Amino acid sequence: MTHSEMGGVRAPGDVAHAEHGSYTPVFTGERRKELDELFTRYPTKMATLLPALWIVQEERGWVSSEGMAEVAELLELTPAYVKGVVTFYTMYHQHPVGRHFIQVCTTSPCNVCGAEDVVNALLRHTGCEELGVTSPDGKYTVIEVECLGACGFNTPLMVNEKFIESVTPATVPALLASLG
Amino acid sequence: MGFPHTPHERETLVLSKYFGDTDAIGLDGWRKRGGYVALEQALKMTPAEIVGIVKESGLRGRGGAGFPTGVKWSFMKPGDGKPHYLCCNADESEPGTFKDREIMRWTPHALVEGCAIGAYAIGAEVAYVYIRGEYTEALDKMNAACKEAYAAGILGTNAMGTGKTVHVYVHKGAGAYICGEETALMNSLEGRRGNPRIKPPFPAVAGLFGQPTTINNVETLVAVPHILTNGAEWYKKFGRPDNPKSTGTKLFSVCGNIQKPGNYEVTLGFPFKDFLYDLCGGPLPGRQFKAIIPGGISVPIQTREEAENTPMDYEGFVANGTMLGSGGVIIIDDAQNLVKQIARAARFFAHESCAQCTQCREGTAWTTKILERIVAGDGTHEDLDTLLEIGENMTGKTICVLSDSCATPVTSGIQKFRGDFEALIKRKKVHMVPAQVA
Numbered sequence: 001m002t003h004s005e006m007g008g009v010r011a012p013g014d015v016a017h018a019e020h021g022s023y024t025p026v027f028t029g030e031r032r033k034e035l036d037e038l039f040t041r042y043p044t045k046m047a048t049l050l051p052a053l054w055i056v057q058e059e060r061g062w063v064s065s066e067g068m069a070e071v072a073e074l075l076e077l078t079p080a081y082v083k084g085v086v087t088f089y090t091m092y093h094q095h096p097v098g099r100h101f102i103q104v105c106t107t108s109p110c111n112v113c114g115a116e117d118v119v120n121a122l123l124r125h126t127g128c129e130e131l132g133v134t135s136p137d138g139k140y141t142v143i144e145v146e147c148l149g150a151c152g153f154n155t156p157l158m159v160n161e162k163f164i165e166s167v168t169p170a171t172v173p174a175l176l177a178s179l180g
Numbered sequence: 181m182g183f184p185h186t187p188h189e190r191e192t193l194v195l196s197k198y199f200g201d202t203d204a205i206g207l208d209g210w211r212k213r214g215g216y217v218a219l220e221q222a223l224k225m226t227p228a229e230i231v232g233i234v235k236e237s238g239l240r241g242r243g244g245a246g247f248p249t250g251v252k253w254s255f256m257k258p259g260d261g262k263p264h265y266l267c268c269n270a271d272e273s274e275p276g277t278f279k280d281r282e283i284m285r286w287t288p289h290a291l292v293e294g295c296a297i298g299a300y301a302i303g304a305e306v307a308y309v310y311i312r313g314e315y316t317e318a319l320d321k322m323n324a325a326c327k328e329a330y331a332a333g334i335l336g337t338n339a340m341g342t343g344k345t346v347h348v349y350v351h352k353g354a355g356a357y358i359c360g361e362e363t364a365l366m367n368s369l370e371g372r373r374g375n376p377r378i379k380p381p382f383p384a385v386a387g388l389f390g391q392p393t394t395i396n397n398v399e400t401l402v403a404v405p406h407i408l409t410n411g412a413e414w415y416k417k418f419g420r421p422d423n424p425k426s427t428g429t430k431l432f433s434v435c436g437n438i439q440k441p442g443n444y445e446v447t448l449g450f451p452f453k454d455f456l457y458d459l460c461g462g463p464l465p466g467r468q469f470k471a472i473i474p475g476g477i478s479v480p481i482q483t484r485e486e487a488e489n490t491p492m493d494y495e496g497f498v499a500n501g502t503m504l505g506s507g508g509v510i511i512i513d514d515a516q517n518l519v520k521q522i523a524r525a526a527r528f529f530a531h532e533s534c535a536q537c538t539q540c541r542e543g544t545a546w547t548t549k550i551l552e553r554i555v556a557g558d559g560t561h562e563d564l565d566t567l568l569e570i571g572e573n574m575t576g577k578t579i580c581v582l583s584d585s586c587a588t589p590v591t592s593g594i595q596k597f598r599g600d601f602e603a604l605i606k607r608k609k610v611h612m613v614p615a616q617v618a
Contacts, residue, residue, distance in 0.1 A: 088374060
């Protein structure tokens with residue numbers, strides 16, 4: 001299996017896993033307060049690791065090495081430990097992705113209802129060369145994802161945080177147009 | 181009720197009564213529909229009384245294993261001086277299953293109430309609801325419901341004015357099927373990689389943060405308020421008269437090649453044939469059901485004939501060679517390449533294996549490679565024996581059952597639909613052999 005077949009995102013050739021220029025911390029002001037509130041919910045600081053990483057991704061669109069290091073320091077963990085956790089889960093982006101990050105479910109229940117045709121239509125209409133590779137205009141990244149848990153509404157997909165159900169190859173152009 | 185369908189007259193609507201009713205989502209609307217009456221009642225009872233009623237009702241876990249809920253709760257020893265925890269498993273990711281999603285979308289307060297009662301019953305002050313990261317709408321609804329419940333004094337350090345502490349916190353997952361396994365879920369919640377833990381110790385002894393913990397599925401917990409309000413006898417009435425081991429109503433998610441996919445709530449023991457043809461509308465025009473996976477992709481595949489003779493309860497499915505599992509019914513019809521779908525299922529498990537155990541890491545990957553080779557027209561007859569042998573080595577030998585779950589559709593698929601595999605193998609592509617250079 002290739003990396004993209006396994007649902008991975010390929011890093012653009014010229015981008016390292018670190019942010020360019022000087023890093024500005026995520027956890028200041030409201031975001032810091034949010035983290036402090038999270039600390040009260042769990043008996044350990046480590047338990048806030050997943051929520052903290054979500055905050056980084058919400059703010060920056062992805063989780064950079066610097067972002068991991070910042071979280072590590074606040075949670076009294078090592079950057080290596082945080083990276084180990086980040087790489088376990090599929091939803092944290094370890095490098096920038098297209099403005100519209102499209103995840104299409106192609107697991108068996110959707111597969112028998114034609115999910116692969118939806119994937120092909122998306123690749124054709126977004127100009128993405130292949131799965132996991134961002135389109136040349138930086139607008140789209142399309143990946144296959146394992147079971148989105150909406151098996152009765154084929155084909156479901158997610159565009160960033162938005163869940164869209166019952167997509168067919170015919171509705172793909174209108175869907176992309178609505179994203180802007 | 182299978183939103184967006186109107187309820188079928190043969191459904192029994194208890195948990196899904198308000199699916200599609202936008203007014204039921206908020207606290208005011210939920211209270212008008214009898215919400216939080218059961219919690220108020222529960223907080224006046226002793227935890228042991230609640231556990232007793234749930235035990236008596238016969239409620240069993242709706243996540244897949246079907247363990248009696250009241251018995252599970254009774255493992256939590258009161259007065260041991262340790263903090264107890266309740267985890268609600270809302271990491272619904274078993275392919276074919278999408279019932280918990282609808283529960284949280286339409287009736288988030290039902291789950292908050294179920295968690296609060298469950299926490300109180302096991303002596304916990306904190307319940308964590310672990311929701312998979314992809315369920316953005318369910319996450320929003322649950323966060324909003326918790327916020328409303330805190331503001332109204334239902335949750336907090338003086339829950340409903342009783343002086344008791346009940347916290348319900350939503351925790352967002354980040355994309356990993358394996359976190360639906362209870363010990364992996366606890367690791368994930370603690371801020372670790374979602375690797376399952378070796379059992380024993382079982383969660384009731386040393387679970388979340390090393391403390392006694394109970395983990396229940398969403399559907400299990402939302403059934404509890406109904407049981408407290410209406411009584412155990414009322415709940416026990418739902419089921420086959422000749423099978424007292426399976427009681428209550430169950431949500432079945434139906435998907436794949438069928439007329440009316442969606443969620444349906446029926447009493448346990450409902451005839452599967454009527455369910456498929458009457459409630460769900462039967463096969464698509466001009467097609468026939470070929471293979472049916474009744475409990476999420478991890479359970480053995482049934483042939484159409486087997487499925488049509490099955491009563492839909494824990495024992496009924498087992499007697500017919502499969503399991504009720506999570507209640508995710510996947511239909512594959514005669515227009516599909518079944519082997520390709522089994523290969524796709526194997527690829528799912530290869531992707532989701534946490535890779536701790538060799539049998540699983542290697543087994544899921546090799547199973548996928550061999551199956552994909554057969555689908556591509558490069559298979560051999562030995563491949564089927566190899567797959568069965570790998571399947572045997574993947575079963576019962578690992579920390580968790582993900583490995584077994586991968587072997588199940590493959591092994592049962594080869595056993596029941598061997599002809600489909602052989603047809604693909606016989607159509608083997610002929611590769612040109614380059615002429616030897618003299």
